[in-house]
Amino acid sequence: MNYRFLYLSFFCFFAMTIYPAYSKPDYACPKRIASIPQDALNQQVSVILQTIYKKLDCETTFIPLPGKRGILEFNMGQVDGEVFRLKVVEKLYTKPFAKSASPLYHLNSSYWINPNSKNSAIGYSLGIVWQENYMKNQRGISFRDNLVMFHAYNNGRIKGFLASDKTVRTFIKKGVFKIPPVQKENLLSAPIHHYLKAEFNDFMAVFSAYVEEHKPFKALNLSSN
Numbered sequence: 001m002n003y004r005f006l007y008l009s010f011f012c013f014f015a016m017t018i019y020p021a022y023s024k025p026d027y028a029c030p031k032r033i034a035s036i037p038q039d040a041l042n043q044q045v046s047v048i049l050q051t052i053y054k055k056l057d058c059e060t061t062f063i064p065l066p067g068k069r070g071i072l073e074f075n076m077g078q079v080d081g082e083v084f085r086l087k088v089v090e091k092l093y094t095k096p097f098a099k100s101a102s103p104l105y106h107l108n109s110s111y112w113i114n115p116n117s118k119n120s121a122i123g124y125s126l127g128i129v130w131q132e133n134y135m136k137n138q139r140g141i142s143f144r145d146n147l148v149m150f151h152a153y154n155n156g157r158i159k160g161f162l163a164s165d166k167t168v169r170t171f172i173k174k175g176v177f178k179i180p181p182v183q184k185e186n187l188l189s190a191p192i193h194h195y196l197k198a199e200f201n202d203f204m205a206v207f208s209a210y211v212e213e214h215k216p217f218k219a220l221n222l223s224s225n
Helices: 002-018 040-055 067-076 087-092 129-137 146-154 165-173 198-214 218-222
Strands: 032-035 061-064 081-085 097-099 105-113 122-125 140-143 160-164 182-197
Touching: 032 040, 032 067, 040 061, 040 081, 040 105, 040 165, 040 198, 040 218, 067 081, 067 087, 081 087, 087 129, 087 182, 097 198, 105 165, 122 129, 122 146, 129 140, 129 160, 129 182, 140 146, 146 160, 146 165, 160 165, 165 182, 182 198
Parallel strands: 032 061, 032 081, 122 140, 122 160
Antiparallel strands: 081 182, 097 182, 105 160, 105 182
């Protein structure tokens, strides 16, 4: 009996050395992520991100914040990251950051207009850096989110607006516009990345590996039109 016990003990020890027990990767989970409200693309990416976070055992809250507020709260430490941003935002972050190894999506954005309008004012979103840069020498009106901007478009307050192509086409399909806007000029075509505080580097590495393996944003890219 003692020999059997010794044999079993030796076998278990030998098996453990060859097949070590699975252990969850040791990383801290982000708690709060800023998400731009009333932006169709941002919301679609948010849904995919929430699914990935749950698969990586993270209970993370996605907080709706206008673009400019998201940058401010990231710098103040009130949120741990943002759903996505273009590379141009990096110079506005005052805290060290980590970004996804691969782009989540390739963003196309344009100037959309009402072809019947005599107005010349252009609408754009506060906190969307490329839009603010473009509008520096233009006559424009800023808005806190797309839904307010689209309402101004419907009321004739602006001739057109700057927005991602996917967002505009989503809202056209929803019948939001009285007169569907026409794409006048493509202004931007660039990759977007997920951003977190640098303290979440370990999590971001696991997140990036998951995205590379499972390609959860593939369907989003295929349905970009």
